[in-house]
Amino acid sequence: MDSAATARFEALRSRMASLAYRLLGSAADAEDVVQDAFLRWQAADRDYVEVPEAWLTKVVANLALDRLRSAYARRERTVGSWLPEPLLEGDPMLGPLDTVEQRESVTIAVLLLLERVPPVERAVYVLREAFSHSHKEIAQILDITESASQQHALRARRRVRTAPRAEVDRAAAREIVEAFVSAAASGRTDRLVALLTADATGLSDGAGLSATLMSLTGAENLARVIRGGFKPTPAKRRLAGGAPAFRAAIVNTAPAVIATVDDRVIGAVILTTTHGLITTATSIAAPTRLHRLTKTWQTTPQEAPPLIAKW
Secondary structure (H helix, E strand, O other): OOHHHHHHHHHHHHHHHHHHHHHHOOHHHHHHHHHHHHHHHHHOOHHHOOOHHHHHHHHHHHHHHHHHHOHHHHHHOOOOOOOOOOOEOOOHHHOOOOOHHHHHOOOHHHHHHHOOOOHHHHHHHHHHHHOOOOHHHHHHHHOOOHHHHHHHHHHHHHHHOOOOOOOOOHHHHHHHHHHHHHHHHHOOHHHHHOOEEEEEEEEEOHHHOOOOOEEEEOHHHHHHHHHHHOOOOHHHHHHHOOOOEEEEEEEOOEEEEEEEEOOEEEEEEEEEEEOOEEEEEEEEOOHHHOHHHHHHHHOOOOOOOOOEOOO
């Protein structure tokens, strides 16, 4: 393949990866899909490809749909055992984040809701909300009719409809995380309860030690578990591989606590907020879900000091 064709693909790689990630919720799977698309681009008769972006969008969307429909994916993505792979602010795989819809489409909450949406509806939602494709374009990409695209979009929006999420800038995100870490480390449940909505929920992958996710509802219940989780013990330090540091970050456009040992990310707690209170805390610590987050973290300068330098 000539260098011009390779350069054309590389110019679109991040966009294609962000499409695949929104459809699959997995950075590793998204990378595999983009690589498969590259192989197809190599083999294609490019003289007949009028608009490379449109051609590649169709290929990537349908490769991702094939993965979602596969028996293997259905086993791996059972509701109650699957969480998205988190992405750090600045990761090009997050893709376009200019509009509210684009930012919402990559949140942990929406990616989880999309797991309950049939594959074609999911694809229509992502192509429409995150990439602003017309229904005519979506029909061509997915080989469906325009009216079917409109119906899928309507059903997907109903399924994904969520409570308003407060958008926060970097400074506000750090304030939220600082308050959360301070309350969690204080050992006082009441301080945590004051930061949570009454119906706050928690979701954790148990550091990958459990086959199913752990879920909690209610401020009091969640506060007690968080308080216990933030209490350091020798056993926890051994499991972590050392004494972690805790820092504030933005993950999937939301405030987050990042725990690191040396330059390795060992866990992240992503916080969803509204009206100044935390509605959801999602804890992700399974090593298989943290590869890309660690890779991005290691190449991102950390200007602010840690909230806890040594736990």
